Amino acid sequence: MLDTLSAPDKPRNEAPSSDDSQMFELAPVSLWLEDFSGVRALFDTWRAEGVTDLRAHFRDHPERVAECAHSIGVIKVNRKTLTLFEADSLATLTANLGAVFRDDMLITHLEELCQLWSGQSSFMSQTVNYTLGGRRLDVLLKGAVLPGHEARWDRVLVSLEDVTELEGARHRLAHAEAYARGLFEDSPVSLWVEDFSAVKRLLNDARAAGIVDFRTFTDVHPEFVERCMQEIHVLDVNRHTLDMFAAPNKPTLLARLPEVFRDDMRPHFREQLIDLWDGKLFQQREVLNYSLDGSEVHVHLQFSVLPEHERDWDLVLVALTDITARKKAEAYLEFLGKHDVLTKLRNRSFYVDELNRLERKGPYPVTVIMADLNGLKRINDQLGHAAGDALLRRAGEVLAKAMESPFHAARIGGDEFAILMPSTDERGGAAMIETIRQLVELNNQFYPGSLLSFSMAAATCQQGERLEAAVQRADLLMYEEKRAHYANQGPAGLND
Structure with a gap:
């Protein structure tokens, strides 16, 4: 207050007569x-x-x-x-x-x-x-x-x-707002406050136009999904979001959102739209985003239209939990389940599953190539298993280089390999064997020392035949070639 800190020296306790x-x-x-x-x-x-x-x-x-x-x-x-x-x-x-x-x-x-x-x-x-x-x-x-x-x-x-009471209420409100802001800004997950009202209007327009099957509609009109993505307005993000998406500040992130939500994000967003069309205002799913440095960011997304905003969807909270490390671990475990760790080729488990699938569905003809790595036992005995493992890795490099989708090479035993070639006849099998031999020759020029070589043979299975019978034929032919290979080496190769 503006008033005095002490009373005046002379008494002033009489008011003018005009005072009421x-x-x-x-x-x-x-x-x-x-x-x-x-x-x-x-x-x-x-x-x-x-x-x-x-x-x-x-x-x-x-x-x-x-x-x-x-x-x-x-x-x-x-x-x-x-x-x-x-x-x-x-x-x-x-x-x-x-x-x-x-x-x-x-x-x-x-x-x-x-x-x-x-x-x-x-x-x-x-x-x-x-x-x-x-x-x-x-x-x-x-x-x-x-x-x-x-x-x-x-x-x-x-x-x-x-x-005092009004100021107390104001201070309590300010404290509550600061507390809420602190929870938002310091949350250990990425938080986005978004306005989906324009998306709501687009969906309403689609209903008014007579759209009933929204999934089919978005199949035919993928541009509608793209437009909905463009109509989302991001109101705010927290600090963890900037760290997760490698953004120096909020304006930079908001100006570069097309770099974050792109490519593989679109199918996920389409499913999100379909759920919104069906009235699901709370959603959870795993999606793929991208940081501003271009790296993939796998996230667990939780989407919720906030209470009292269900009519217009003008206030939506999106929480993103970074699961990139988990997805990498899952991918590695999946890789281990289907691949041979040493050669990086497919493993026997994948080979058996793929063989059964091709048996049922084809497409025919299916050509099978059986291959056996020559000299592995001798190298293990004379130079040690480290040298043998190095030769196996070279074998994996060669076979992987020769593969093109939908062909697959698998290590099915210690020195045994198989190649499955759907929709391929005998000529395709012969061409693949020739390609592998050329790659082996190049590999031996690059790696001096132990020579890499395969004994190989192919067999083709036609529609109506048993694929296992083709595998057995290829296996027999491969062993004939292997015996011929060792016979040419003389006594030195008899124990290989």
């Missing part, structure tokens, strides 16, 4: 009749000294704010004032004004003084006072120089409205 004492006494707000003539005299002195900017003057001479406060005299207060400040009389109140107006009160008093300095005849501020019992009061202060006293400011009426 009864109305003043019974007013439901705290009223103070004060004498600001001392403030006016100080202002005149400072102006004469050349002061033009009172705020700068107070900054250089902060003690003069208190000087102004001490120059204000309290003439009278009303009954509400005594009750509010827990005083039994005006004398008790004025004798303890130092306890009422303290701490940061002078900061707001400075603002009141600057309003008067600028030529205003009234002033207003929100400040803190204290009752004589020490209770804090948040008050809204309004003051006005009474008519006829503009020259001397010797009669100023000041009202104080107790806004």
Whole structure:
């Protein structure tokens, strides 16, 4: 409050005869009749000294704010004032004004003084006072120089409205908002606040146009899904989102959203739209996004239209949990389940499953190539298993290089390999064997030392035949070639 920190020396307890004492006494707000003539005299002195900017003057001479406060005299207060400040009389109140107006009160008093300095005849501020019992009061202060006293400011009426409860509610609301903002910003998952109202309008338009089967509609019109993606308005994201998507700040991320939601995200978003069409306002699914550095970000998405926004979908919360590490682990486990760790080719489990699938569904003809790595036992015995493993890895490199979809090469035993070639006849099988032999020759030029070689043979299965019979034929032919290979090596190759 703007008022004095001590009572004036001379008694000022008589109000002018024009005061309506009864109305003043019974007013439901705290009223103070004060004498600001001392403030006016100080202002005149400072102006004469050349002061033009009172705020700068107070900054250089902060003690003069208190000087102004001490120059204000309290003439009278009303009954509400005594009750509010827990005083039994005006004398008790004025004798303890130092306890009422303290701490940061002078900061707001400075603002009141600057309003008067600028030529205003009234002033207003929100400040803190204290009752004589020490209770804090948040008050809204309004003051006005009474008519006829503009020259001397010797009669100023000041009202104080107790806004402690209102300020308490405001502080509680601010605390709740800060708490909610903290939960949002510091959440360990990526949070997005989005506006889906434009998407809602598009879906409503589709219904109005007579669309019933939305899945079929989006099959025929994929551009509708694309348009819905473009109509999503992101209102806010939290800090974890910036870290997850390698964004330096929010404006950068929001400006580059097409880089985040693209490619493999579209099928997931289509399913999300279909669920929304069916009225599912809370959804969970795993989707693929992309960070701004281009890397894949696998996320578990939880989508929820917030309560009281179900009509327009104008406030939606999306939570994204990064499951990239988990997806990589799953992919690796899946790889291990279908691949040979050493050669990186498919393993026997995959080979058996694929053989059964081709048996049932084809497409025919199916050609099978059986291959056996020559000399592996001799290398293991003479050079050690590390050298044998190196030769197996080279075998995997060659066979993988020769494969094109839908062909598959698998390691089905220690030195045994099989190649499954659907929709391929005998000529295709012969061409594949020739390709492998050429790649083996190149590999041997690149890797000096142990020579890589295969014994290979192919057999073709036609529609109506048993695929296992073709495997057996290829296996027999391969072993004939293997015996011929060792026979050509003489006694040195007999134990390979």
